[in-house]
Amino acid sequence: MTTPIAGFVRAYAASGTARLHMPGHKGVGPMGCEQVDITEIHGADDLSCPEGIIAESEDNASALFASRHTFYSTGGSSQCVKAMLLLCARRSQSRLILAARNAHKSFIHACALLDLLPEWLYPDGGAGSLCACPVTPEALRRALDELSERPCAVYITSPDYLGGMQDVAALAAVAHEYGVPLLVDNAHGAYLRFLPRDSHPISLGADLCCDSAHKTLGALTGGAYLHVSPASAWDFESDAREALTVFGSSSPSYLIMQSLDLLNEHLAGSYRGELAACTERLDALRAALGRVGVPVEDSDPLRLTIAAHRAGTTGFELAAALRAHRAEPEFADRDYLVMMFTPDLDASAYERVLSAFAGFAPGAYREPMSLPSPGRRVLTPREALLARRETVPVSEAAGRVIASVAVSCPPAIPVAVMGEELTAEHAAAMAALGIEAVDVVR
Numbered sequence: 001m002t003t004p005i006a007g008f009v010r011a012y013a014a015s016g017t018a019r020l021h022m023p024g025h026k027g028v029g030p031m032g033c034e035q036v037d038i039t040e041i042h043g044a045d046d047l048s049c050p051e052g053i054i055a056e057s058e059d060n061a062s063a064l065f066a067s068r069h070t071f072y073s074t075g076g077s078s079q080c081v082k083a084m085l086l087l088c089a090r091r092s093q094s095r096l097i098l099a100a101r102n103a104h105k106s107f108i109h110a111c112a113l114l115d116l117l118p119e120w121l122y123p124d125g126g127a128g129s130l131c132a133c134p135v136t137p138e139a140l141r142r143a144l145d146e147l148s149e150r151p152c153a154v155y156i157t158s159p160d161y162l163g164g165m166q167d168v169a170a171l172a173a174v175a176h177e178y179g180v181p182l183l184v185d186n187a188h189g190a191y192l193r194f195l196p197r198d199s200h201p202i203s204l205g206a207d208l209c210c211d212s213a214h215k216t217l218g219a220l221t222g223g224a225y226l227h228v229s230p231a232s233a234w235d236f237e238s239d240a241r242e243a244l245t246v247f248g249s250s251s252p253s254y255l256i257m258q259s260l261d262l263l264n265e266h267l268a269g270s271y272r273g274e275l276a277a278c279t280e281r282l283d284a285l286r287a288a289l290g291r292v293g294v295p296v297e298d299s300d301p302l303r304l305t306i307a308a309h310r311a312g313t314t315g316f317e318l319a320a321a322l323r324a325h326r327a328e329p330e331f332a333d334r335d336y337l338v339m340m341f342t343p344d345l346d347a348s349a350y351e352r353v354l355s356a357f358a359g360f361a362p363g364a365y366r367e368p369m370s371l372p373s374p375g376r377r378v379l380t381p382r383e384a385l386l387a388r389r390e391t392v393p394v395s396e397a398a399g400r401v402i403a404s405v406a407v408s409c410p411p412a413i414p415v416a417v418m419g420e421e422l423t424a425e426h427a428a429a430m431a432a433l434g435i436e437a438v439d440v441v442r
Contacts, residue, residue, distance in 0.1 A: 001060055001268040004053035005261035008043060009036045009254060022251075038254045047072060047252045048245045054257065060264040065193055065227055067202055069237045071244055072260050073210075073224040074252040077187040078106035080210030080226040083243035084183045085110040085153070087208065087236050092152035098143055099155040100166075101371060102133035104185060105405040105412045107155065112381035112418065119147060120374060121156075129335065130371055130429070131161040131411050137170040144178045157185040158201065161411040162336060163299025165199075172205030181207035181234055190225065191216045191302060191342075194272050195279070207232040213260055216302055216342055217267070220259040274343035278302070282341050285350050293362040297336075304339040304353070312363025318356075327352040331410045334432055335368040372429050375402075375420035379441065384419035388442040394430045397422045400440035408433040 013035045019026045021041055025034045040046045045054040054072070061070040073079045081104065085097065099107065101120045111118050121135045121143055135156060144151075154175045158166035168184060175182040184201035186192070190211035193200035201209040209227045213219035226244060228237045279301045286296045286304065295310035308315045315332035322329055322337075327349065331338040339353065378401045379387065389403040402422050405414045415433065416426045422440070430438065 001265050002056065003261050003265050004056045005045075005254070006258045008053050009038055009258055012038065012041070012044075033255060036255065036258065039251060044254070047074070047248075047257065048241065048250070057257075057261045057264065060268075061225065061260070064264060064267050065200065065202060065225070066230065067227040068230040068232065069228050069240070071226040071228075071240055072257060073226060073244060073248065074222050074256040075224070075248045076214070076222050077185065077210040077212045077224045078104070078109075079244060079247045080224055081106040081185060082110040082113065082247040083226055083240065084208045084210065085114055085116060085155075086243045086246060087234075087240060088153040088181055088183065089114050089116060090239070091234060092150075094149050094152045096147060096149060096151040097153050097155055098140075098147065098151045098180075100133040100135050100157060101374070102131055102157055102160055102413050103155065104157065104187070105407050105414055107185070108381060108405050108414055108417055109385075112385040115380065115382045116152070117380055118417065119143070119151065122371070129162065129368055130413055130415065130433075131336070132164045133157075133160070133371065134164060135166060135171065137167065137174045140171055140174045144174070144180070150178060151180060153181050153183050155183045155185070157187075159186070159188045159300040159303070161188070161331065161413065162297065162338060163188075163303035163305045165300055168201045168204040168206055172207075176205070176233070181232065181236075183207065184209045186210060187212040187224075188215050188303075188340075189300060191275060192300070194267065194275050195301065196272075196276060202227045202229050205229070205231070207234060208236055213263060216340065217263055218259070218342075218344065219263050220253075220256045222253065223256045223260045223263075225260075271343070278341060278343040278345075281347075281350060285353060288354060289357055289360075292357060292360050294357050294360050295362065302341050304341065306337040307335065307368070308337055309335040309366045309368040310362075311360075312366055321356045322353065325352045325356040327356060333408070369429060369432055372415060372423070372425045375416055375423050375426060377419055378421050379419035381417065381419050384441060389439045390442045391437050391439050393437055394427050394435055397430075397438050397440060398424045398427045402426075402438060403441045404439040406430055406435055406438045408435060 022039045027035045045052040172182045184206040211225040213223040214221045295307045297305040299305045315337040318337040319332035330340045
């Protein structure tokens with residue numbers, strides 16, 4: 001597969017051309033990557049309106065993901081989430097969007113910027129964890145029936161931060177029955193397309209989907225995709241480029257674009273075999289940990305999630321054990337420990353995890369922290385974003401209206417959504433997550 005962006009930049013770097021253009025480092029500097037860090041010079045194309053090498057590279061990615069079109073983002077999935085919501089808002093008279101509550105903060109920011117009003121989906125049978133919000137097709141149908149108007153979109157996160165997978169195909173079928181597009185935040189699942197059984201949201205019926213190519217694939221941080229389904233009834237591709245431009249820099253990183261371009265070659269070549277070997281090795285690690293009593297959760301194929309609360313310990317304690325064996329996890333809180341694997345990890349990483357848990361002695365089950373109930377909506381997200389604010393200790397926040405997104409990062413999922421009245425339950429959850437202060441409406 002061709003790599004037109006990387007090829008052009010390498011040729012330019014080798015040409016000895018005097019760089020009478022941005023960036024200011026002129027191709028030299030202490031990091032070592034400056035030589036291939038360029039801007040929109042003649043022949044380099046333009047991400048906001050590509051007609052040359054960027055267009056060719058995106059076409060390669062579109063073929064790999066079997067999309068109607070795959071658009072590059074150098075602003076991560078956060079840029080793509082905002083663009084997805086803008087595209088749906090343009091095609092609907094409704095300002096409502098129906099979303100699973102475990103949405104990333106970029107979703108809340110998009111609602112505020114676009115003046116959308118989220119209506120929340122919750123798990124059947126009660127609240128889940130902050131990071132997990134499994135939605136059944138039946139729950140989605142009930143929610144759509146109960147709304148006063150048809151929303152502009154249904155929005156879910158899959159995989160979620162703990163590795164939980166939604167039934168995307170079934171949810172897409174329900175959404176389409178009601179004439180509503182399904183949007184999927186697939187930031188942690190770009191690799192799903194390349195499993196022996198393709199389980200990528202675009203393949204399962206999602207209309208729009210964002211992937212972070214840097215989270216589970218080999219792109220540089222900030223590299224992401226916005227995919228449009230070839231089966232979608234909506235012509236999102238017609239203005240997706242412009243929607244991305246609204247929320248992106250006018251100086252997109254050519255370093256990130258080169259990494260996306262070179263990634264196409266890898267995905268078209270040896271990656272599927274490497275991924276299969278990685279998932280097999282990780283399955284063996286899960287089994288070995290289970291045999292010594294480590295409470296391993298079901299998750300997507302490239303994540304190892306341990307439910308510390310089921311063994312009477314904390315994710316913080318388990319993370320400390322990993323660090324003692326020179327291994328750094330993705331995420332730890334009171335209840336969970338999350339590790340992310342890819343084919344680029346060698347055997348020593350698996351061995352260190354096994355060593356860290358050698359002699360593991362599970363304790364008594366402890367109830368995990370649950371997803372707090374939403375507070376009373378006092379302001380819309382946009383009104384709260386624009387309101388004057390002050391910062392108060394979490395211990396004094398109950399009864400106040402939250403003015404910004406209060407999250408622990410990672411996973412950057414709001415405990416409470418701006419515009420809602422904070423409750424004692426919210427304050428307790430924030431304190432448990434290490435959030436010490438919060439912005440409230442003055």
